[in-house]
Amino acid sequence: MKELWIDLQSDSDQALYEQIYDSVRKDIADGKISPGEKLPSTRFLAKYLGVSRSTVELAYDQLTAEGYIMPRQGSGCYACDISELYQIQKSGKKREQSTGIDMGERNVEISFSPYEVDQRNFPCDAWYRVNKNVSPAEQPELLLSGDPKGQIDLRRQISSYLYQARGVECSENQIIVGAGNEYLLMLLSQILGSEKSVLMEEYTYVNAYKTFCNMGYTLEIARTEEDGICMNDVYHSDADIVYVMPVHQFPLGTVMPLKRRLELIKWASEFENRYLIEDDHDSEFRYKGKPIPALWGNDPGQHVIYLGTFSKSITSSLRISFMVLPNRLLQQYEKSCGFYACTVSRFSQELLFRFMEEGHFERHLNRMRNIYRQKHDTLLALLKQETWVRSIYGDNAGLHVLVEVESSVSEETLCQRAWEIGVEIHSLSEYRIGPAKKTPYPTLLLGYGNLNEKDMERGIARLREILSE
Amino acid sequence: MKELWIDLQSDSDQALYEQIYDSVRKDIADGKISPGEKLPSTRFLAKYLGVSRSTVELAYDQLTAEGYIMPRQGSGCYACDISELYQIQKSGKKREQSTGIDMGERNVEISFSPYEVDQRNFPCDAWYRVNKNVSPAEQPELLLSGDPKGQIDLRRQISSYLYQARGVECSENQIIVGAGNEYLLMLLSQILGSEKSVLMEEYTYVNAYKTFCNMGYTLEIARTEEDGICMNDVYHSDADIVYVMPVHQFPLGTVMPLKRRLELIKWASEFENRYLIEDDHDSEFRYKGKPIPALWGNDPGQHVIYLGTFSKSITSSLRISFMVLPNRLLQQYEKSCGFYACTVSRFSQELLFRFMEEGHFERHLNRMRNIYRQKHDTLLALLKQETWVRSIYGDNAGLHVLVEVESSVSEETLCQRAWEIGVEIHSLSEYRIGPAKKTPYPTLLLGYGNLNEKDMERGIARLREILSE
Secondary structure (H helix, E strand, O other), X not given: OOOOOOOOOOXXXXXXXXXXXXXXXXXHHOOOOOOOOEOOOHHHHHHHHOOOXXXXXXXXXXXXXXXOEEEEOOOEEEEOOHHXXXXXXXXXXXXXXXXXXXXXXXXXXXXXXXXXXXXXXXXXXXXXHHHHOOOOOOOXXXXXXXXXXXXXXXXXXXXXXXXXXXXXXXXXXXXXXXXXXXXXXXXXHHHHOOOOEEEEEOEOOHHXXXXXXXXXXXXXXXXXXXXXXXXXXXXXXXXXXXXXXOOOOOOOOOOXXXXXXXXXXXXXXXXXXXXXXXXXXXXXXXXXXXXXXXHHHHOOOOOEEEEEEOHHHHHHHHOOEEEEOOHHHHHHHHXXXXXXXXXXXXXXXXXXXXXXXXXXXXXXXXXXXXXXXXXXXXHHHHHHOOOOEEEEEOOXXXXXXXXXXXXXXXXXXXXXXXXXXXXXXXXXHHHXXXXXXXXXXXXXXXXXXXXXXXXXXXXXXXXXXXXXX | OOOOOOOOOOOOOOOHHHHHHHHXXXXXXXXXXXXXXXXXXXXXXXXHHOOOHHHHHHHHHHHHHOOOEEEEOOOEEEEOOHHHOOOOOOOOOOOOOOOOOOOOOOOOOEEOOOOOOOOOOOOHHHHHHHHHOOOOOOOHHHHOXXXXXXXXXXXXXXXXXXXXXXXXXXXXXXXXXXXXHHHHHHHHHHHHOOOOEEEEEOEOOHHHHHHHHHOOOEEEEEXXXXXXXXXXXXXXXXXXXXXXXXXXXXXXXXXXXXXXXXXHHHHHHOOXXXXXXXXXXXXXXXXXXXXXXXXXXXXXXXXXXXXXXXXXXXXXXXXXXXXXXXXXXXXXHHHHHOOOOOXXXXXXXXXXXXXXXXXXXXXXHHHHHHHHHHHHHHHHHHHHOOOOEEEEEOOOEOOEEEEEEOOOOOHHHHHHHHHHOOEEOXXXXXXXXXXXXXXXXXXXXXXXXXXXXXXXXXXXXXXXXXXXX
């Protein structure tokens, strides 16, 4: 019988049975105990170590369950041949220090990115309480593959939210939950079929443009006017699909008036296979007046495919978006995409469902609207004092404004210089998919979602430096 | 000033300030307090309700933060116009009763599905403890968009696991984390480019086949031999890509010997743009001998694209898979897919990282291997007593076996009859992508991941009924 050297630490955080488990396991892994060797009896080891017999039994049970030792009827436990077992050493590399802002090599201190939400005011307590209770011990079904469209409970919450907050009337059966807008566009292009042509505005959400390109779609580009997409360009295009953001155009911030909405719907209804993709990703926060209802509401269930996301209303790192399909596309969805499992983990779906169901989402939206409005007002007040600011537009909604600046330097150079001194900032031309266009003055996008007043002041001071060079 | 009727319940679970908040909010929402009406002072209300002033202040602060009331300097609080606020009623529909097994209309009592993992032995305690600590209060960076490939900490854990458990040597830079194998195949087809031709075995993972079809790839079909894919069919195909499962072919359970592996690699190395996709999704559990290393190890970083998943080692509802790319594909990944955000939530990534880093994953694998081996042995012992069982194959690994049965009834009819009496079971032909092939005897797939001995006995008794009809 093998003699064991176990050095028990009574003042350790680790339970005694775990210390015994670790020690025996290590001896077997290191070959100090060979396969086939007999281990001391639990009675003997308990006495020898001065612990209760049940403590040793717990350790032996765990070693048995994981295949390190094997009991033989009436004869005690023996070490196993562990060459068949997984032995995974820690990677050895230290965990990356988190810098707060993940920009790899770049050293960003102040981020005017339009995609960042407020970290400081995230409802951490509610989130913690909800998340803690999402447990497979309570809900074993969380371990089973769920509904490909997303769990019905969550889709009902989304449907209810859409109806009350966005004016989108749809059944939960029309909703498909997925891991981000780009993934849903990949799915959509499999539903609509290949060899389609999409018309997009010259300034747009570039990732959608790139996704369509990757999916083999033909892309056409329309001019953006004050009232939204140029209808003449729509009429003269060969497109089957027009991609728009009627409630809050990204990045320009324009709102499409009813007349243009109806013109678009009329265009779409002329042929059976024409569709409008309404991307509503930047529409939750409006600081003057009521929320503007979605285009879907002007033509429910017919020609509009609605895309929504929790990226701005909660956070983009959650990766939950959804798509609402007209009924006549559902059959095609089932046929070509029904076999794909939902790309959002069931744990995350349950977390979001409860967050909405318990009313936290509604409260969060209203609270953040107030906070973002204050940030918006503060930023505008600061910008209005700056001599290099020629004009500000795209304000009163969303999480960024556009600033036309007094400078003979190119947008690209301005942004690069800002990055060099720790300020992440983007230019309007980064969101342009058409051929480069010379604008009279450089235009910058200033996102303020994750900035407090002090950071805004510091960021603007640094921009002032660059712009007065 | 408005008089408030607030009915405080001192024995409620709800904090007093929340009761005040709820009551005032409801009165404003219902119009009992009109926009512009003045609310009682906190001092007055506290005295009136017999609570501390700070309790009322907390309630008023929250109402202010969410935009229901507004303080005016030196003059108290006033109700706001809430028509701009989100008012989201609960959906009203009751939560779906969870049935344990989510099969919609079908009433499945016993599931021989090959995709289900053991629910009863899931490490709920460890999972609960790890998950509880994944909190944006502790790690605000969880709220930021992360690395498109997946967080580096998690990729390091995966790289370490792959090296030690699967013989896959790669840097974390070659690993791309994504929401499921099908999503990664969509990504891969965007990396490899369109107009490719893929060769797959006649029996295979059908979802991969469907995904390739959806992505516009040309599909060719090879015969499956005892040693894996038929090399003659490989040599005579026009394919650029061969999709294989060398370690544990799904659904047949065959292992590809070294000779065939080397032949495949030789074929792939003949042209620059030939690749082998190694799908390793069913390879973790082997009940005889050591784990079999992946094909990647025979040709590291050259022609093999490795696909792995946590679907069987943890659970498919977690939706985390990963892909390892040869270095020469990384540039193309950056170029065509670098803009896609990682489809796995950062919260889930952090949870999995910690689960692995704290050693739970290794322990879970070893424990489950023992448990699944016992289930495997039990199922085989039960099946060997049945007269309708002609032969059993694909055993000693994975979470299912194949059973050739004595019956003149078609596979399809057998499965349908089983479903009618509450038994989910699948036939071999469901995993066939080639033209229908008449096999001498029907063959069924019996998955046992989520069945205990009693369920197996009940399930087999029901199959016996059908097969002796």
